[in-house]
Amino acid sequence: xxxxxxxxxxxxxxxxxxxxxxxxxxxxxxxxxxxxxxxxxxxxxxxxxxxxxxxxxxxxxxxxxxxxxxxxxxxxxxxxxxxxxxxxxxxxxxxxxxxxxxxxxxxxxxxxxxxxxxxxxxxxxxxxxxxxxxxxxxxxxxxxxxxxxxxxxxxxxxxxxxxxxxxxxxxxxxxxxxxxxxxxxxxxxxxxxxxxxxxxxxxxxxxxxxxxxxxxxxxxxxxxxxxxxxxxxxxxxxxxxxxxxxxxxxxxxxxxxxxxxxxxxxxxxxxxxxxxxxxxxxxxxxxxxxxxxxxxxxxxxxxxxxxxxxxxxxxxxxxxxxxxxxxxxxxxxxxxxxxxxxxxxxxxxxxxxxxxxxxxxxxxxxxxxxxxxxxxxxxxxxxxxxxxxxxxxxxxxxxxxxxxxxxxxxxxxxxxxxxxxxxxxxxxxxxxxxxxxxxxxxxxxxxxxxxxxxxxxxxxxxxxxxxxxxxxxxxxxxxxxx
Amino acid sequence: xxxxxxxxxxxxxxxxxxxxxxxxxxxxxxxxxxxxxxxxxxxxxxxxxxxxxxxxxxxxxxxxxxxxxxxxxxxxxxxxxxxxxxxxxxxxxxxxxxxxxxxxxxxxxxxxxxxxxxxxxxxxxxxxxxxxxxxxxxxxxxxxxxxxxxxxxxxxxxxxxxxxxxxxxxxxxxxxxxxxxxxxxxxxxxxxxxxxxxxxxxxxxxxxxxxxxxxxxxxxxxxxxxxxxxxxxxxxxxxxxxxxxxxxxxxxxxxxxxxxxxxxxxxxxxxxxxxxxxxxxxxxxxxxxxxxxxxxxxxxxxxxxxxxxxxxxxxxxxxxxxxxxxxxxxxxxxxxxxxxxxxxxxxxxxxxxxxxxxxxxxxxxxxxxxxxxxxxxxxxxxxxxxxxxxxxxxxxxxxxxxxxxxxxxxxxxxxxxxxxxxxxxxxxxxxxxxxxxxxxxxxxxxxxxxxxxxxxxxxxxxxxxxxxxxxxxxxxxxxxxx
Numbered sequence: 005x006x007x008x009x010x011x012x013x014x015x016x017x018x019x020x021x022x023x024x025x026x027x028x029x030x031x032x033x034x035x036x037x038x039x040x041x042x043x044x045x046x047x048x049x050x051x052x053x054x055x056x057x058x059x060x061x062x063x064x065x066x067x068x069x070x071x072x073x074x075x076x077x078x079x080x081x082x083x084x085x086x087x088x089x090x091x092x093x094x095x096x097x098x099x100x101x102x103x104x105x106x107x108x109x110x111x112x113x114x115x116x117x118x119x120x121x122x123x124x125x126x127x128x129x130x131x132x133x134x135x136x137x138x139x140x141x142x143x144x145x146x147x148x149x150x151x152x153x154x155x156x157x158x159x160x161x162x163x164x165x166x167x168x169x170x171x172x173x174x175x176x177x178x179x180x181x182x183x184x185x186x187x188x189x190x191x192x193x194x195x196x197x198x199x200x201x202x203x204x205x206x207x208x209x210x211x212x213x214x215x216x217x218x219x220x221x222x223x224x225x226x227x228x229x230x231x232x233x234x235x236x237x238x239x240x241x242x243x244x245x246x247x248x249x250x251x252x253x254x255x256x257x258x259x260x261x262x263x264x265x266x267x268x269x270x271x272x273x274x275x276x277x278x279x280x281x282x283x284x285x286x287x288x289x290x291x292x293x294x295x296x297x298x299x300x301x302x303x304x305x306x307x308x309x310x311x312x313x314x315x316x317x318x319x320x321x322x323x324x325x326x327x328x329x330x331x332x333x334x335x336x337x338x339x340x341x342x343x344x345x346x347x348x349x350x351x352x353x354x355x356x357x358x359x360x361x362x363x364x365x366x367x368x369x370x371x372x373x374x375x376x377x378x379x380x381x382x383x384x385x386x387x388x389x390x391x392x393x394x395x396x397x398x399x400x401x402x403x404x405x406x407x408x409x410x411x412x413x414x415x416x417x418x419x420x421x422x423x424x425x426x427x428x429x430x431x432x433x434x435x436x437x438x439x440x441x442x443x444x445x446x447x448x449x450x451x452x453x454x455x456x457x458x459x460x461x462x463x464x465x466x467x468x469x470x471x472x473x474x475x476x477x478x479x480x481x482x483x484x485x486x
Numbered sequence: 487x488x489x490x491x492x493x494x495x496x497x498x499x500x501x502x503x504x505x506x507x508x509x510x511x512x513x514x515x516x517x518x519x520x521x522x523x524x525x526x527x528x529x530x531x532x533x534x535x536x537x538x539x540x541x542x543x544x545x546x547x548x549x550x551x552x553x554x555x556x557x558x559x560x561x562x563x564x565x566x567x568x569x570x571x572x573x574x575x576x577x578x579x580x581x582x583x584x585x586x587x588x589x590x591x592x593x594x595x596x597x598x599x600x601x602x603x604x605x606x607x608x609x610x611x612x613x614x615x616x617x618x619x620x621x622x623x624x625x626x627x628x629x630x631x632x633x634x635x636x637x638x639x640x641x642x643x644x645x646x647x648x649x650x651x652x653x654x655x656x657x658x659x660x661x662x663x664x665x666x667x668x669x670x671x672x673x674x675x676x677x678x679x680x681x682x683x684x685x686x687x688x689x690x691x692x693x694x695x696x697x698x699x700x701x702x703x704x705x706x707x708x709x710x711x712x713x714x715x716x717x718x719x720x721x722x723x724x725x726x727x728x729x730x731x732x733x734x735x736x737x738x739x740x741x742x743x744x745x746x747x748x749x750x751x752x753x754x755x756x757x758x759x760x761x762x763x764x765x766x767x768x769x770x771x772x773x774x775x776x777x778x779x780x781x782x783x784x785x786x787x788x789x790x791x792x793x794x795x796x797x798x799x800x801x802x803x804x805x806x807x808x809x810x811x812x813x814x815x816x817x818x819x820x821x822x823x824x825x826x827x828x829x830x831x832x833x834x835x836x837x838x839x840x841x842x843x844x845x846x847x848x849x850x851x852x853x854x855x856x857x858x859x860x861x862x863x864x865x866x867x868x869x870x871x872x873x874x875x876x877x878x879x880x881x882x883x884x885x886x887x888x889x890x891x892x893x894x895x896x897x898x899x900x901x902x903x904x905x906x907x908x909x910x911x912x913x914x915x916x917x918x919x920x921x922x923x924x925x926x927x928x929x930x931x932x933x934x935x936x937x938x939x940x941x942x943x944x945x946x947x948x949x950x951x952x953x954x955x956x957x958x959x960x961x962x963x964x965x966x967x968x
Binding site for chain 2: 006008010013020021026040047055060077164166170250274275277297301302304420427428430432457459460469472474476479485486
């Protein structure tokens, strides 16, 4: 197959993607693209992502340096890694070191304010500073388990063991807030290195943290400075370039929405495993025998604020609907009232007779919608014939994330677990799905099964999860043969 | 971004791939491609793979059926799965059932012979038949561990556990030999379903096995018939279509060479985890303190026949070269003599003074070459300054598969393990790298690190490995909140 360099794109050029589709090159892209730039054709959508040469090269160099540092890290002790986390935390805690970081943050905040951007999560407040330091102290005292045995088989004359081992370079794309450093650098604890991009709003702060805290702490501990790489680029293209680098061992994107989904697609089509939130929203199924008091508590504690594991769809089995739908609605109103807000109910046709006159009609086919509320809690309500129908709706419409069955005996709970296609299944409130809360470990990422089940791993990505497995043979009898 | 259907390809059309390259549509492809067909642009190479509509649809339907069967399998007991393996084995053992299978195999063999194709591994001999039956009996009696706990954390008022769970649909592409059914169906043991393509030489035999043994055994056990799908298509395009189906949980390709590498690239760029052999060839590093007798035994047992884990490159540390290179050469000659063959030595410049006049010169940059010998064992010989130099050569040139250090104390062995970038590391012969031999479990696939370290798993893929992890919460105190 003859091939050559991609020298230019022409307006109207047809670019095949996704097997049987074409994307059309627009005038702007054709005008902007020059030889040496890169084009990523997103196979899921036909998006044509233009990566200017400068962004590509910056990322290429950063990943190369991180890969080199990764191999060098094999010669760095766990104590040195602890020293790094300690030194990084100490520097953030030192007012003199922190002064230029605070100044850089003031600059970022002023710039964001001038551009009319939200600064809620951009201000490096005393609390955020303390949280960052605390996060680094956790890593300082965590056992990274860089090289521990996970299995062993003994044979006559030899034995074989499987051992955890570091994975490689982890690429992160963060939103524009400064407190991502504990997460980004946490992967060093398990022997990995990191390249990360941060939203442009927080780039000045990030630069200052790198210069005044991260790099000096790495040097002081004797850890290769290449082990932590900030991609110093404001353009989104830097994130695409990062996730398109097949040398990454893992790509993690924070946040949600189209940009994150697009990054996930870029990573996947470059063969890079990706951890990203995807669509959120938990489903609860209410068994007819559910205890009204438990149900009320569960709904209230699952609607306290809007995050990815907040209750989004509630299916009530018809036999219990008269008794239990009012409990759900009252608990939802109570959760809303606690925040001085009003409950918004979306009712499918089956639940309309139970949901009251204020409910907003919703089609069953729209049950995949995640209600992205800020103040007023929103909830879809469905009345189903039985738990199996609720499971079928979940498996068809949900983002395959969190499912909970409220009530039901052990057999009903087991059948629910066996049939619902969710990585996270419970019998109570939905907000337990969080790595820190559930496993007492810092959470680096959380995945649903929207793009399928995750091979060989669970949906929670903790520092501990960023590993591969090696196999080591110890032969004592060298007459061993096949 | 405007998009539309891919209606046609035109000769000379430029198809962007790999970020900064274009492939050129040739006359043949343009002439053959019609609307409804699919085009896979291999991003690593620019190969333009044409999948006719019929092949795509056949595979699409098969994967859909396997996915439906996967969900139905949640309601099938372990006993039923055992019954399936037992029934399949019984049918193969029954001469009356086997008669039409044998007849179909005779047809395949006659056809291959007429086309001048090798029939060495195509003949369904009594031994192959017995091995297939034995393989199925292993699965029959294996505990699939479909749903077992792997971790648990207790909290006040609730607990959370992680559990193994089935992964989904596994796609296999096999070479053209009939004895792949035990591997293909083995994934059912762990609750997965399978779609497989078999090389066209063995397709008649495979069809007969499906009709007379697999499908009746599935029905008799009450296992959904969709759980085992043979892609009944002779064209390579069926394999591309299979690995391009993002609904697969895992893609496994057997064999080696360009076709397998291409299949791996197709799977990876569709976000499907792939297990494939890649380039083989083991490396041994000989420490200056190595025992001559052990070294001789290790080399002989590592050169007994050519498979993926056969010794390919031997690095001898200079301080021991005078004493130990002759041992390596003599052991290699001895291994060759055992098969009535002659040792072929490829010598890099550093080893030429030690390797004798018959050695064939080899450039260091060519050390990645896998010697695909059949009769005469072939071996690259390198003399290095120290073990670190050998490790650096391995990390730069090898396919990152098997590395062994012969001799050296525990500290030297540990340093070797820490620095060599290989999934399989040993201190003796290289041929131990085999799932069945090392872990007493049927091996479905074996991976090197040519495309990077494997996230969260080792290089041996056994039936046991084909799983995901689910997280289940048991709440007892429904006042639990965040």
